[in-house]
Amino acid sequence: MYETFRLAYYAQSYQTVPMIGQIIRMSGNNEMNQDFIVIGAGIIGLATAERLLAQGAAVTILERGKVGQESSWAGGGILSPLCPWNYSDEVTRLTSYSASLFAAWVHSLHAASGIDPEYEVSGMLVLPPFDAHAAQQWCVAHEVKVEKNFSVPSATVPSFPIIGRDVWEQDDVLLLPEVAQVRNPRLLRALRSRVKALGGHIIEQCAVHDIVTGSGQVQTLTTACGTFSAQSYIVTAGAWSKQVLGQHALNLNIKPMRGQMLLFKFAAAPLRPILLQDNLYLIYRRDGHLLIGSTLEDVGFNKQTTIAAHNDLFERAQRLVPALGNMPLMQHWAGLRPASPHNIPTIGRHPQLDNLYINSGHFRYGVTMAPASASILLNEITGMPQPFDVAPYRAGWGI
Ligand SMILES: Cc1cc2nc3c(=O)[nH]c(=O)nc-3n(C[C@H](O)[C@H](O)[C@H](O)COP(=O)(O)OP(=O)(O)OC[C@H]3O[C@@H](n4cnc5c(N)ncnc54)[C@H](O)[C@@H]3O)c2cc1C
Numbered sequence: 001m002y003e004t005f006r007l008a009y010y011a012q013s014y015q016t017v018p019m020i021g022q023i024i025r026m027s028g029n030n031e032m033n034q035d036f037i038v039i040g041a042g043i044i045g046l047a048t049a050e051r052l053l054a055q056g057a058a059v060t061i062l063e064r065g066k067v068g069q070e071s072s073w074a075g076g077g078i079l080s081p082l083c084p085w086n087y088s089d090e091v092t093r094l095t096s097y098s099a100s101l102f103a104a105w106v107h108s109l110h111a112a113s114g115i116d117p118e119y120e121v122s123g124m125l126v127l128p129p130f131d132a133h134a135a136q137q138w139c140v141a142h143e144v145k146v147e148k149n150f151s152v153p154s155a156t157v158p159s160f161p162i163i164g165r166d167v168w169e170q171d172d173v174l175l176l177p178e179v180a181q182v183r184n185p186r187l188l189r190a191l192r193s194r195v196k197a198l199g200g201h202i203i204e205q206c207a208v209h210d211i212v213t214g215s216g217q218v219q220t221l222t223t224a225c226g227t228f229s230a231q232s233y234i235v236t237a238g239a240w241s242k243q244v245l246g247q248h249a250l251n252l253n254i255k256p257m258r259g260q261m262l263l264f265k266f267a268a269a270p271l272r273p274i275l276l277q278d279n280l281y282l283i284y285r286r287d288g289h290l291l292i293g294s295t296l297e298d299v300g301f302n303k304q305t306t307i308a309a310h311n312d313l314f315e316r317a318q319r320l321v322p323a324l325g326n327m328p329l330m331q332h333w334a335g336l337r338p339a340s341p342h343n344i345p346t347i348g349r350h351p352q353l354d355n356l357y358i359n360s361g362h363f364r365y366g367v368t369m370a371p372a373s374a375s376i377l378l379n380e381i382t383g384m385p386q387p388f389d390v391a392p393y394r395a396g397w398g399i
Pocket residue numbers: 039040041042043044045062063064065066067068069070071072073074075076077078079080206207208209236237238239240241244258259260261293294334335336337338360361362363364365366367368369
């Protein structure tokens with residue numbers, strides 16, 4: 001038996017414009033017979049849309065500005081919590097599951113889009129001060145590879161002197177050799193291309209203003225470019241998710257947390273592993289770019305950069321990489337992370353509205369958590385088994 005569903009779009013004049021609607025007919029196989037509107041086109045919205053489209057769903061993404069220009073663009077692309085031993089099991093489970101999916105995911109995106117997200121297992125060097133003993137114990141307990149008194153692989157030796165032997169030969173330096181990184185702006189471009197190739201509609205400059213409900217369901221969305229309706233709705237609006245949900249946010253506690261980054265450019269990649277010291281990290285890119293981050297600032301929806309943050313990041317980074325002193329600053333930017341208590345995102349169905357879902361609040365690790373979060377949401381929508389207990393990711397509604 002086949003069913004048809006139509007994504008209805010009403011233009012600003014409130015006349016029905018059927019071109020944007022998609023008619024899908026299917027059931028009786030693995031494909032999904034639903035249509036979805038995804039609100040927000042950052043890494044989470046795009047990854048979610050991609051998974052739905054791959055299952056045969058019809059998906060439209062509504063984006064307030066341009067695709068992938070907010071937090072997902074601003075981030076560093078480290079695919080791990082900074083000091084993984086400082087986080088709860090809920091964060092570890094999600095980030096580890098994601099790490100197991102990442103390589104295959106980016107390779108498939110690269111193959112399909114021709115855009116290389118530059119996924120690389122570069123390792124991460126953790127510098128004191130931190131509790132190295134506790135860190136090693138945690139790594140053993142979680143089967144995470146860790147090296148102390150490691151020997152630097154010969155291929156990386158030419159770039160290491162830039163750091164200074166005193167830095168990486170300290171007693172309490174640990175190397176997490178399996179930590180990977182990705183060039184997030186490229187990942188976003190590859191994802192966008194993949195979503196479009198799978199038939200997804202992306203509508204930019206289309207802010208969602210209001211979620212209109214009735215009979216325990218979302219009925220329509222009022223937006224800057226008209227009224228939209230679909231069978232199901234997914235909020236992936238990052239730091240703005242609570243605003244988008246309005247009165248339906250219940251006790252959701254997602255708020256913006258500013259992070260500032262500096263960018264320098266060397267002739268060739270100046271460091272191999274990511275360098276981490278407290279909240280300061282240095283990430284090289286293949287073409288010699290070096291990112292330095294980051295601040296954690298509770299200043300609301302304010303994306304201004306500040307001289308104080310620049311000076312603080314630069315001075316601390318220069319102590320590790322003295323060569324920075326001669327380098328011109330290429331760029332300095334800020335992004336707004338979707339901060340949640342304890343870095344635990346909220347993923348799943350709204351407690352009161354049947355056809356409303358959320359995938360948001362990934363705070364410092366949204367790039368890392370993207371493929372796992374999209375999988376978990378897809379499992380919930382399709383009723384497939386979950387890889388682990390996902391109840392903690394429903395707790396964010398606070399009811
Ligand atoms: C400086 C910095 C460094 C970071 N480093 C890392 C890192 O190394 N590794 C890591 O894993 N994570 C990192 N992060 C965190 C990561 O970037 C975020 O967790 C992740 O990008 C969140 O993705 P998102 O799609 O939820 O949000 P966003 O990328 O912010 O996307 C949300 C989208 O929703 C849109 N939107 C908002 N309101 C509306 C509306 N009303 N209607 C329609 N659309 C709307 C926005 O325009 C935006 O495009 C970093 C973040 C920052 C700022």
